[in-house]
Amino acid sequence: MPSVLITGATSGFGKAAAQRFAQAGWSLILTGRRLERLKALEDELSQQVPVLTLALDVRDSDAVTNAISNLPENFLPLTCLINNAGLALAPEPAQKVALEDWHTMIDTNITGLVNVTHAVLPLLLKTGEGASILNLGSVAGQWPYPGGHVYGASKAFVQQFSYNLRCDLLGTGVRVTDLAPGMAETEFTLVRTKGDQAASDALYRGTTPLQAEDIAEQLYYLATLPAHININRLEIMPVRQAWAPFAINRDPA
Ligand SMILES: NC(=O)C1=CN([C@@H]2O[C@H](COP(=O)(O)OP(=O)(O)OC[C@H]3O[C@@H](n4cnc5c(N)ncnc54)[C@H](OP(=O)(O)O)[C@@H]3O)[C@@H](O)[C@H]2O)C=CC1
Numbered sequence: 246m247p248s249v250l251i252t253g254a255t256s257g258f259g260k261a262a263a264q265r266f267a268q269a270g271w272s273l274i275l276t277g278r279r280l281e282r283l284k285a286l287e288d289e290l291s292q293q294v295p296v297l298t299l300a301l302d303v304r305d306s307d308a309v310t311n312a313i314s315n316l317p318e319n320f321l322p323l324t325c326l327i328n329n330a331g332l333a334l335a336p337e338p339a340q341k342v343a344l345e346d347w348h349t350m351i352d353t354n355i356t357g358l359v360n361v362t363h364a365v366l367p368l369l370l371k372t373g374e375g376a377s378i379l380n381l382g383s384v385a386g387q388w389p390y391p392g393g394h395v396y397g398a399s400k401a402f403v404q405q406f407s408y409n410l411r412c413d414l415l416g417t418g419v420r421v422t423d424l425a426p427g428m429a430e431t432e433f434t435l436v437r438t439k440g441d442q443a444a445s446d447a448l449y450r451g452t453t454p455l456q457a458e459d460i461a462e463q464l465y466y467l468a469t470l471p472a473h474i475n476i477n478r479l480e481i482m483p484v485r486q487a488w489a490p491f492a493i494n495r496d497p498a
Pocket residue numbers: 252253254255256257258259276277278279282301302303304329330331332333353357381382383384425426427428429430431432433434436
């Protein structure tokens with residue numbers, strides 16, 4: 246029975262991925278900070294497959310290393326790592342943002358992802374052919390927009406880190422993908438606006454955003470491709486999202 250480790254499984258893409266992989270019979274190692282949510286998911290999915298929950302903050306490298314080095318044998322070999330835990334904060338212009346919010350995004354989206362990858366890599370290398378690292382990037386890593394500042398830059402890191410990993414993992418059989426979604430309706434905007442439900446509802450109202458299940462389906466597809474195929478980057482937008490023209494600053498008429 247293959248096994249997958251998913252960071253940020255308490256909500257959104259991570260939770261939907263846990264449900265999708267469980268449906269296909271994979272053993273699940275689920276992580277996040279909110280213990281009660283992890284427990285609820287374990288109660289739901291352990292009816293179907295073996296589930297191990299690890300309450301941890303990906304920013305805490307000691308906690309990550311300790312948890313990964315003590316994985317029970319029945320959850321090994323590990324076939325797939327989904328580096329999904331992440332967040333955006335402060336949709337305001339850069340010049341209005343608190344430095345702490347920038348640090349939180351860097352610590353979570355970059356340092357946290359690196360902490361988990363470093364700890365899990367030896368297990369994936371042991372698995373070899375068919376193993377995968379699926380990193381949640383974003384369209385924001387490729388396309389600039391107002392208020393994207395450090396969030397977009399952190400996702401550009403995810404893309405380049407994914408590509409560079411591929412170079413170093415050549416010959417090991419371990420695959421790496423930067424999965425880059427556009428607008429998707431999860432708790433993402435609630436977190437970004439620090440709990441402003443009205444702002445979150447307004448963003449998704451009157452359009453058709455991606456749903457967490459859409460991304461979970463792509464994650465499952467990527468993890469189960471024939472072992473000789475690596476999709477380097479998969480960018481997905483809702484049909485009802487596209488790019489805006491360049492912004493121009495003009496003198497008053
Ligand atoms: N929704 C969108 O439009 C898009 C999202 N993404 C990316 O997808 C990923 C998932 O986002 P999404 O599902 O939408 O958002 P959600 O807010 O719904 O889920 C985020 C998950 O990340 C976890 N998380 C956040 N910080 C930490 C931390 N320090 N340590 C451990 N876990 C953490 C949360 O768990 P807990 O709070 O319990 O720790 C939660 O499970 C993120 O990396 C995001 O940047 C990319 C493109 C589009």
